Amino acid sequence: MRQGHQTWVFPSRPVILSTAAIGGPFEAKGPLGEDFDITHGDLMLGQDSWEKAEKVLLEEACDKALEKAGLQKEQVHFLLAGDLMNQIITSSFSARTLxxxxxxxxxxxxTAMESLALGALLVDSQSADYVLAATGSHNGAAEKQYRYPTEYGSQKPPTAQWTVTGAGAAVVGNKGSGLRVHAATIGRIVDMGLSDPFNMGAAMAPAALSTIETHFRDMRLPHDHYDLVVTGDLGKVGHQILSELLPKHNVDIPLDRYIDCGKLIYGDNPTVWSGGSGCGCVATVTYGHLLRRMREGEWKRILVVATGALLSPISYQQGESIPCIAHAVAIEAEHPEEG
Amino acid sequence: MRQGHQTWVFPSRPVILSTAAIGGPFEAKGPLGEDFDITHGDLMLGQDSWEKAEKVLLEEACDKALEKAGLQKEQVHFLLAGDLMNQIITSSFSARTLxxxxxxxxxxxxTAMESLALGALLVDSQSADYVLAATGSHNGAAEKQYRYPTEYGSQKPPTAQWTVTGAGAAVVGNKGSGLRVHAATIGRIVDMGLSDPFNMGAAMAPAALSTIETHFRDMRLPHDHYDLVVTGDLGKVGHQILSELLPKHNVDIPLDRYIDCGKLIYGDNPTVWSGGSGCGCVATVTYGHLLRRMREGEWKRILVVATGALLSPISYQQGESIPCIAHAVAIEAEHPEEG
Incomplete structure (x- = not known):
C-alpha cells in the first residue's frame, strides 16, 4: 500500500524467515568475519574465473538461506536478484541453477534493498508465499570489468572503495516468525554532476539523503524513530558527507545512530581506502551482521538505505556524470505483544 | 494475486492508459512503419554516440506515452525500465531525465513484459496510481557491445537476428479507459545447452514454451482462449521451432493465431536474416502495432510472451550456454458490458 509519493507500507509485515551471508578471504579476516555463514580462504572458490567464483558466492547464499528457512527451492515462488556484472550474469546463471x-x-x-523491497511487496500483496532476494559481488570480477587489470597495479586515491567479495540472501514469507519488513521507499535518480568513479561515496551521499528525507516525510515519522539508520555503501568519505548533509537539511537523525556498511565491513583497515562497496557489501553486512544483532535484541527497528552508482565504463568514457539512487527498507523486530 | 505457481491475476485489471513506440530509419521503412508514433531518419538521432541515441529513443517513448495519457511525469509514481546496455545505462540515464x-x-x-507485469502488479496492489513501463534498444549500440565492430563487416549466418532500433513505453493506471492487463506469468530460466549467439531464436523457443504451458495451466484456460499469442523475439527460426514444439507438448494453440514480433517488424526482408530482436522489438511491435489493432477492435484478448537471452559476451567467451527466459502478459480489450 502506497503512502506518500514513493513509499510502500506493508500491512501484513512480511517475515524475513532467514538470511545468509557468504564472504571471501579478505572479508573473513575483517571485524565482521564471525557474522558470515560461510567464508572462503580461496578468492577463486575453486573456479577458473572470477565471474564463476561470484556465481558460487550467490548460489551458496541462496542455498544457505533456504536451508536456514527450512524450505525447498520448489516452495519459493520467485527469485529477485541482480548484480554488477554486465547483463547480471551472476544472477541469471544462479537462477538457472535454482x-x-x-x-x-x-x-x-x-540491488540488495531493491530486491528486498519488491520481494516484500510480492508477499504482502499475496502475489507470492515465499520469495528469495539475493545479490553479491566479487572484487576480482568487478575490478576486471570496471577498472584496470589488477596485474597493472594501478594506484588509487584515498576516496576509492574496495569491492566486497561476498553475497547475501533473504527468504521472505507470509507466515512464520522472524524480523519483519515494515515499509520500503523507492528512490529517484540524484546526480550532482560528479563524475569521478574513484569517489562514489561523495556521488551517492545526496541520493541517500533524498531517499531518507522522503522516507521520513512519507511515513510521517520522527527523525529518531529508528534505533539505527544504515547506509551502504558510502564508505568513510560518503558517511562523513551525509553526516554533514543530514542536519543541514533538517533531518535530525541522531548521528550516533547513523552507520555505513562500507565503513563497517573492513573496520579501520587503511588498505581499502574509504571502505567497502559492491552489491555484496550492504547484502552481507545487513543479512550477516545487522539482522543477527537485531535477532539478539540489540536493535528493535532499523532503516537500511542501500545506495547505487548507476554508471558504466562506457558512460564514464563518454564524459557522463554518475547517476545515483538509494532504496530504503524498514525492518522491525517482532513485538510479541502485537503478534 | 497469485494463481498456480508463477502467475499473477489482477482483480482490478489495471488500465493501459497509453502506449508509445519510437522507431529508427530502418524500422520506419518496414511493414509496421505506420504504427510508430515517431520515426527517425538519422540513426544517430543527432547524438554523438549510439548509446546516447538509444537514450533519446527511450526518453521519447516515455514522453510520448505520458503526453498521450494526458499525465505529467510528477503524477507517475514509478518508472520500471531496463535495456541491453551494460549496467542498463539507457534506462538509468532516462530515469535521471524524467x-x-x-x-x-x-x-x-x-524486459518489455517484465516491466509491464511488475507495473500492473504495483497498480493492482495499490502500490502505485500510475506507472511507466519502458524499454528500448539500438542496433549500433548492441552490435558494438555484443558483437564485432560494424566497420569490420563480419558476415552472419541465416539464423542471426537484427537488433531493432526503437523503444516502447506504456502508462498503466488504476482508473480510466483503455486496454486492460488481466494476468502475468513470470518465467523461469530454460537452458537447453545451446551456445550460439547467432541462433538465439532456437535457444529461446523452449523458454517461451515453458512460460506458455505454465500460463495456460496456472490460469486453467483452454488453449484457444486468446485471439493471438505473440512471442517476441524468436524470429523466423524460433517461430518455426516453437510452432513444432507446441503441438508436441499438447499445447494446442491454433497455429494461425501464433505470431512473433521478430518476424513481423521487418516482414520478409532477407537482409535481417531470421528477423528482429532486442528490447525494442517486442516493445515497439506490442505498444505500436498490436495494441493499436486491439483498440481498433481486431482482437479482444492477446497473450504477449517476451523472450530474453540472458547471456553476456563474457559468459559466451567462457564457454557457457545461453540461459533463456520468457515473461507473459495477458491483455484484454475492455468489455463495455462489464465496465
Missing part, C-alpha cells in the same frame, strides 16, 4: 521463477533487477549496489 | 522514482530491471529482450 530453477525458481526469476525477476532480474539492476540497481548496482542498491 | 525524475520519476525508478525500479531498474534486466531481462534482456523479455
Amino acid at each position: 530453477g525458481i521463477p526469476y525477476i532480474g533487477l539492476f540497481g548496482a549496489c542498491s | 525524475g520519476i522514482p525508478y525500479i531498474g530491471l534486466f531481462g534482456a529482450c523479455s
